[in-house]
Structures are given as structure tokens and as C-alpha cells.
Amino acid sequence: MDVKTLCLGVLSCGSATGYEIRKQFDEGPFAHFYDAGYGSIYPALRRLSEDGLIEAVDAPGDQQRPDRKVYAITVKGRATLLAELMRDPAPDKVRSDFTFIAFFGHRLPPAHLDRLIDTRLALYRRMLDQMKGCDTPDMPPGERFVLGLGTAVYRAAADYLETHRHELIGAALPDDEAAD
Amino acid sequence: MDVKTLCLGVLSCGSATGYEIRKQFDEGPFAHFYDAGYGSIYPALRRLSEDGLIEAVDAPGDQQRPDRKVYAITVKGRATLLAELMRDPAPDKVRSDFTFIAFFGHRLPPAHLDRLIDTRLALYRRMLDQMKGCDTPDMPPGERFVLGLGTAVYRAAADYLETHRHELIGAALPDDEAAD
DNA sequence: CTCGCTATATATCGGCCCGATATATATCGG
DNA sequence: CCGATATATATCGGGCCGATATATAGCGAG
Secondary structure, three states: OOHHHHHHHHHOOOOEOHHHHHHHHHOOOOOOOOOOOHHHHHHHHHHHHHOOOEEEEEOOOOOOOOOOEEEEEOHHHHHHHHHHHHOOOOOOEEEOHHHHHHHOHHHOOHHHHHHHHHHHHHHHHHHHHHHHHOOOOOOOHHHHHHHHHHHHHHHHHHHHHHHHHHHHHHHOOOOOOOOO | OOHHHHHHHHHOOOOEOHHHHHHHHHOOOOOOOOOOOHHHHHHHHHHHHHOOOEEEEEOOOOOOOOOOEEEEEOHHHHHHHHHHHHOOOOOOEEEOHHHHHHHOHHHOOHHHHHHHHHHHHHHHHHHHHHHHHOOOOOOOHHHHHHHHHHHHHHHHHHHHHHHHHHHHHHHOOOOOOOOO
């Protein structure tokens, strides 16, 4: 699923500027399962415009900042999005530095591991709090479903870290001597 | 965490060819939380060799296939890996087509959603089975910890899909008419 | 009041990453 | 003995992304 399709998906929920699309992947409802930076979004918006899948409207009533471009999805764009959504999904891709480090946990100083897991647990709790707060009654079913799935996964990860952290830290090098 | 560090991590568990390193990310213990293709691994191995962090040994006793190069981590390589593991981990990056599609689930035909979730559940069950089977007593603590974390997360996701799928499918367009 | 910080907003560039592809051989089952 | 699969290395084009440049508005501290 390329960034063009991702932008189409965001714009199908309402018009937005490139900056606002980015925010959806940074803090908004897409943040937990997809990512896209400016370096991908602006080229994607240009190509989508060329193909007639979206249309740009220069911000009205704002003479002082003419740069602002609000993008809206077209009928052709909605059809293209729907076709993309019907295709078989590619396998998930995860890149987790935390997990990679934990894999070698028994070679690291226990104090460092302790701090690493504390930070991770704090992150999960912050995310769970934030997600609990944004469950409004007017939320579309798909968004609620995805939010619930994310909550369940983060909760499971946090629970595991709490109940199993001692197994990893207890197995780490007993003194703060050199690893391996 | 770049592919150079990932290769260093794999090689710190034992010497391997580029092909074998790839397999570790495809089917092996790293498959669930990191990924790396040939197009990244071979250039990374070349740079690691140039920097003296790994050493290549042409396969001994195999005159018929001289291409095979077995890479081994050096002392300098181990030190570099340890320094990388002590750095603050970058935030996780997830790219999940399945979740993106589910976000728009209420705009899709119920039959399609049903098939999508069935396939996903089958995937989770296959992974959980495979992970259960590879828990041997001689596994290092870090690897066991990471395996347990992955199991907990997949199980939570599968449970959620089973118990909440009707909420999404029930909310989808009641007939198989056009979306939106 | 103004300095600096943050937020809004667009855009590009170098470098990294990665899927697809080419090449070659061994092994194993039918 | 043929085809499929596994082992193994390598490259290329295209896509992606972090960092950076640019510009302005708004807001709070001093």
C-alpha cells in the first residue's frame, strides 16, 4: 500500500492540507498502524492531482498566506480507493528497535534493561490513556474497531512486560562486567 | 537501527552467509519484529567488511561452488553492536495494510470483510502454532522473552478479532450496494 | 514590545531501503 | 531426466523518509 493510497484514504474522510494529512499519521487515528512523512506525502499529492484522483483548492479568504492548498478527493479518487481496499493486504511490516534490543537483553547491564522496560511501559500507558480518551460516540465503526484492536494489543504487551520483565533482567549478566 | 546493525546482531549469534541472514528475518527468530531483504543485506555486508566489523571466509572444502562466503563478526564488531544496543531505541514502525483496510471496513461488502478476517485469524493461528513449537530449553533468555512477547501480542489480536468481528461486519453496508 | 518558541504550511534532496530480477548450481521427487 | 525447490550472490530502479530550507502567525515571558 503506497503513500498515494494512504493519502486517498485520509482525504476520503474529509478535505485536508498536506500538513494535516501528515498529522493524521503522526498523532491522529492512523498513527498506530501506518506512517508517512512530508517527503512522501507532497510528491504523492502532486501525482494524485495529475491523475485527477484529488483536486486542490487554494485557501479561500486568506490573502496573507496564499500557500495553503486544501485537497479534496474526487469521485474517481473514491473509486480508486475502494478498488485498492478490496485487494489482498500485503503482510504487516514491523520494525521494532526495542524488541531487537530485548532479544540481546541477557548481554546488557541489568540497570540499563530496567530503564529500557520502564520507559517502554510508560509509553504503552501514555498511549492507552490517549486512546481511551478519544473514543467518542460519533466515531465510525471501522475506526472504533481499529482503536479497540490497538488497545487490546498494547494492553497485552504492557501486561507481558510487567509479568515477565524479571525473567529477562534476572538472566542478564550478574555483574556490570563486559558482555560476552 | 540500520541493516548494518541488524546483520551485526545476527552474526553475533554465529557465522552465516548473506542468504542465511536473510532467512533469519524471513522465517527465523527476527521475522516478527524486523525485516531485511537481499538488496539491503549484501551492501551492508560489504560496508561492514570494509570497516573491519566482520570478516568473510570463502567456504572451505567446497571447490565446486566458490561463491559461498561465510561472514564472522570481529571483536571490533561486537563492541560496535553493544554500543548500538545501548542507544535509545527509535520508536516502533508498523505498516499494516490489514488494519488500514479495517479502518474503512463499514464501507466494504460484509462478505469481503468476513473473508478478510478469516484469513487474518488463520494467519495468527499459524504463527502461534509455529512459535509454540520452537520454544526449546537451550534458547537464550532474550530470545525466549521476545518470543513470549510476540505470542502474547498475537494471541490478544486473535482474541479481539474473534470477539469483535461482528461489530464491524454488522455495521457494514447492509446490502452489497455501492459504498458511500 | 519584541524575542524566541511553537504551530501551520509547502517543498526538495541525499541517502537508505527493498522488491524484482539475473545468474548459477545442487538436490530431491516423480 | 526433467522440473521444482533450495542455496547463494549481486544489482538496479524506484520509492520512501529524515533533515533541511523557507515563511508566517500566534502566544507567552521578560
